[in-house]
Amino acid sequence: xxxxxxxxxxxxxxxxxxxxxxxxxxxxxxxxxxxxxxxxxxxxxxxxxxxxxxxxxxxxxxxxxxxxxxxxxxxxxxxxxxxxxxxxxxxxxxxxxxxxxxxxxxxxxxxxxxxxxxxxxxxxxxxxxxxxxxxxxxxxxxxxxxxxxxxxxxxxxxxxxxxxxxxxxxxxxxxxxxxxxxxxxxxxxxxxxxxxxxxxxxxxxxxxxxxxxxxxxxxxxxxxxxxxxxxxxxxxxxxxxxxxxxxxxxxxxxxxxxxxxxxxxxxxxxxxxxxxxxxxxxxxxxxxxxxxxxxxxxxxxxxxxxxxxxxxxxxxxxxxxxxxxxxxxxxxxxxxxxxxxxxxxxxxxxxxxxxxxxxxxxxxxxxxxxx
Amino acid sequence: xxxxxxxxxxxxxxxxxxxxxxxxxxxxxxxxxxxxxxxxxxxxxxxxxxxxxxxxxxxxxxxxxxxxxxxxxxxxxxxxxxxxxxxxxxxxxxxxxxxxxxxxxxxxxxxxxxxxxxxxxxxxxxxxxxxxxxxxxxxxxxxxxxxxxxxxxxxxxxxxxxxxxxxxxxxxxxxxxxxxxxxxxxxxxxxxxxxxxxxxxxxxxxxxxxxxxxxxxxxxxxxxxxxxxxxxxxxxxxxxxxxxxxxxxxxxxxxxxxxxxxxxxxxxxxxxxxxxxxxxxxxxxxxxxxxxxxxxxxxxxxxxxxxxxxxxxxxxxxxxxxxxxxxxxxxxxxxxxxxxxxxxxxxxxxxxxxxxxxxxxxxxxxxxxxx
Numbered sequence: 129x130x131x132x133x134x135x136x137x138x139x140x141x142x143x144x145x146x147x148x149x150x151x152x153x154x155x156x157x158x159x160x161x162x163x164x165x166x167x168x169x170x171x172x173x174x175x176x177x178x179x180x181x182x183x184x185x186x187x188x189x190x191x192x193x194x195x196x197x198x199x200x201x202x203x204x205x206x207x208x209x210x211x212x213x214x215x216x217x218x219x220x221x222x223x224x225x226x227x228x229x230x231x232x233x234x235x236x237x238x239x240x241x242x243x244x245x246x247x248x249x250x251x252x253x254x255x256x257x258x259x260x261x262x263x264x265x266x267x268x269x270x271x272x273x274x275x276x277x278x279x280x281x282x283x284x285x286x287x288x289x290x291x292x293x294x295x296x297x298x299x300x301x302x303x304x305x306x307x308x309x310x311x312x313x314x315x316x317x318x319x320x321x322x323x324x325x326x327x328x329x330x331x332x333x334x335x336x337x338x339x340x341x342x343x344x345x346x347x348x349x350x351x352x353x354x355x356x357x358x359x360x361x362x363x364x365x366x367x368x369x370x371x372x373x374x375x376x377x378x379x380x381x382x383x384x385x386x387x388x389x390x391x392x393x394x395x396x397x398x399x400x401x402x403x404x405x406x407x408x409x410x411x412x413x414x415x416x417x418x419x420x421x422x423x424x425x426x427x428x429x430x431x432x433x434x435x436x437x438x439x440x441x442x443x444x445x446x447x448x449x450x451x452x453x454x455x456x457x458x459x460x461x462x463x464x465x466x467x468x469x470x471x472x473x474x475x476x477x478x479x480x481x482x483x484x485x486x487x488x489x490x491x492x493x494x495x496x497x498x499x
Numbered sequence: 500x501x502x503x504x505x506x507x508x509x510x511x512x513x514x515x516x517x518x519x520x521x522x523x524x525x526x527x528x529x530x531x532x533x534x535x536x537x538x539x540x541x542x543x544x545x546x547x548x549x550x551x552x553x554x555x556x557x558x559x560x561x562x563x564x565x566x567x568x569x570x571x572x573x574x575x576x577x578x579x580x581x582x583x584x585x586x587x588x589x590x591x592x593x594x595x596x597x598x599x600x601x602x603x604x605x606x607x608x609x610x611x612x613x614x615x616x617x618x619x620x621x622x623x624x625x626x627x628x629x630x631x632x633x634x635x636x637x638x639x640x641x642x643x644x645x646x647x648x649x650x651x652x653x654x655x656x657x658x659x660x661x662x663x664x665x666x667x668x669x670x671x672x673x674x675x676x677x678x679x680x681x682x683x684x685x686x687x688x689x690x691x692x693x694x695x696x697x698x699x700x701x702x703x704x705x706x707x708x709x710x711x712x713x714x715x716x717x718x719x720x721x722x723x724x725x726x727x728x729x730x731x732x733x734x735x736x737x738x739x740x741x742x743x744x745x746x747x748x749x750x751x752x753x754x755x756x757x758x759x760x761x762x763x764x765x766x767x768x769x770x771x772x773x774x775x776x777x778x779x780x781x782x783x784x785x786x787x788x789x790x791x792x793x794x795x796x797x798x799x800x801x802x803x804x805x806x807x808x809x810x811x812x813x814x815x816x817x818x819x820x821x822x823x824x825x826x827x828x829x830x831x832x833x834x835x836x837x838x839x840x841x842x843x844x845x846x847x848x849x850x851x852x853x854x855x856x857x858x859x860x861x862x863x864x865x866x867x868x869x870x
Contacts, residue, residue: 247618270711270712270796271705271709271765272711272712273673273675273681273712273714274675274680274695281693281696281697282680282695283682283693286681286683286686286712286785287683287712287713287714287743287746287749287792288683290789291793302644304645309645309653310644310657311654311657312658314661315657319654323652324645324652326652326700327700328699328700329698329700330699330701335706335708335709337706338642338707338708338709339641340641340642341641341642341644341657341658343644343656343658374658394642418661421658422660422661422662425641425660
């Protein structure tokens with residue numbers, strides 16, 4: 129089928145896909161020994177390590193990896209006063225890595241995640257699957273009951289409109305986790321021994337108009353298509369909330385993808401999530417979020433973006449205004465967050481000047497004038 | 500978890516679930532030898548066989564099954580002039596079986612479908628899985644990335660609003676097919692050798708606001724919740740179209756389920772679809788539908804039902820009016836179909852008097868008056 133990515137199964141490809149077009153972003157507070165297991169899959173790529181916490185601590189990276197490491201001092205130096213939009217003492221800091229990347233694609237992973245095995249016992253090359261997901265279209269406008277129609281051995285089923293079979297560009301690929309599932313504190317407490325052992329061999333598009341809980345543990349996206357919306361909010365040190373960084377990004381991203389007709393996929397690849405975080409610590413971080421999400425989700429379900437919002441940046445600024453106006457009533461935190469959303473976009477455009485819409489437009493005009 | 504149905508894996512349960520509350524509806528033109536393979540799973544249940552085509556032909560049913568068989572003469576006798584809403588020479592005739600059933604649940608299956616095996620090599624009890632799907636809630640309002648949260652070993656992930664974790668009643672369970680996938684004629688022609696061998700171990704709710712191509716080959720539903728919307732339309736003999744019977748029902752059902760906050764699930768169970776139908780014959784039946792669906796799907800995506808539509812019947816009559824008004828412009832066929840939709844509801848209410856809203860209301864009033 130046209131549009132299908134024909135790369136070998138989950139073996140290590142001889143020429144790594146998108147070798148010079150993808151960065152791997154890793155937030156961490158410890159030595160990155162976990163990379164040893166990923167070496168066959170990650171070593172060809174550039175890593176962006178965002179060191180959280182004490183910047184004077186040295187983080188060891190296994191030999192042979194190509195990386196840049198940014199600690200809090202670097203973030204402050206690079207962003208100046210705008211560094212206020214980057215969270216501290218929370219994995220939300222990872223979004224700084226999205227901003228300084230110069231590549232078209234980003235894959236981000238937590239440092240307690242390891243290589244999982246598929247049901248045949250073979251190591252899963254998670255990055256390769258994400259790339260397949262991103263390089264093949266999505267189907268947000270109508271549901272295909274045989275899942276991803278672009279996958280080998282699958283197609284659109286009877287009754288799927290032919291006009292929609294080209295699909296939409298894929299902006300986000302959301303992967304899953306075997307072993308420790310991504311549960312909130314209450315569920316962790318109620319089901320301390322629950323492990324995810326079900327390998328669901330599917331990738332599917334989350335339909336237009338439907339929100340989902342996006343987890344940042346195993347996530348890839350197209351920076352050019354959706355990067356400026358991948359802001360992980362204000363979490364951790366000095367903030368009333370934690371563990372909602374990826375959720376916040378996911379709500380914003382999905383609303384904007386729906387508006388711009390971009391696709392969001394979830395499902396494969398799985399990785400092995402090794403360690404459950406402490407549910408008591410998590411409850412402390414989450415409990416305001418547990419209340420707030422009851423209002424935030426209807427807010428995002430009803431958020432609308434005007435026709436004038438034709439870039440991710442414009443969409444994001446419009447969302448920040450709606451956050452200020454509608455969520456500011458819930459708690460002053462959201463006023464601060466709305467400000468930070470604007471700062472984030474300013475910082476993004478400063479670090480990515482060629483990607484700003486004005487610059488692109490200007491470049492386009494220049495070319496036209498030169499003809 | 501509360502709401503989880505705790506029945507054994509895919510083994511034959513000692514007491515069949517819903518034994519006296521479920522009918523199996525089978526449309527056919529031939530002897531039902533295929534039932535032999537289903538005997539361990541189907542024998543405890545009542546079958547409703549709808550014989551299509553020549554009513555003088557005798558259909559053999561293997562011994563030991565409890566069944567009623569209706570041929571065209573029976574349909575004409577039972578419905579009188581209203582029999583015009585039941586298709587002839589098309590498997591759409593099966594919906595007559597939904598109407599004459601007196602049970603709460605219906606499972607319908609094609610006679611070229613056999614028992615499939617799960618990846619461990621065990622026979623899949625498709626009916627049992629459908630019942631599990633119907634008896635556990637759906638999650639139409641927000642997407643759960645670990646699929647069915649009510650399944651053993653699964654739950655709602657972090658970021659899933661707690662207010663939505665009770666879910667919604669499940670009205671429809673849509674199962675899938677191994678071996679021959681449910682493709683349209685063009686796809687059959689382009690990929691004559693494609694077989695579905697991917698077993699995706701998941702059940703998921705199709706989100707509110709999203710339409711899907713519902714296939715009638717392997718389908719179960721709650722008659723009380725959604726029965727009157729399960730009309731398979733006018734297809735086959737004397738009609739300009741075929742092979743869109745289940746699609747039509749699926750579009751109507753999904754719009755009404757969304758309006759009434761009912762859930763629609765898809766995924767497990769699989770069955771083994773043995774034989775591809777002739778793509779040339781199929782193309783002849785389908786080709787008008789291939790054009791029309793480009794208009795019909797946006798029509799259903801934009802259809803709205805008022806607050807007054809608080810029963811399936813009222814919703815369905817409202818849809819019939821919208822079909823007449825908006826789709827009638829495409830082809831006079833839709834005017835005839837809109838009429839048939841009304842006739843269907845009249846016939847349904849005639850055969851199911853206690854289930855009509857007025858009768859229920861009257862019974863309620865009677866009780867109140869007697870106090």
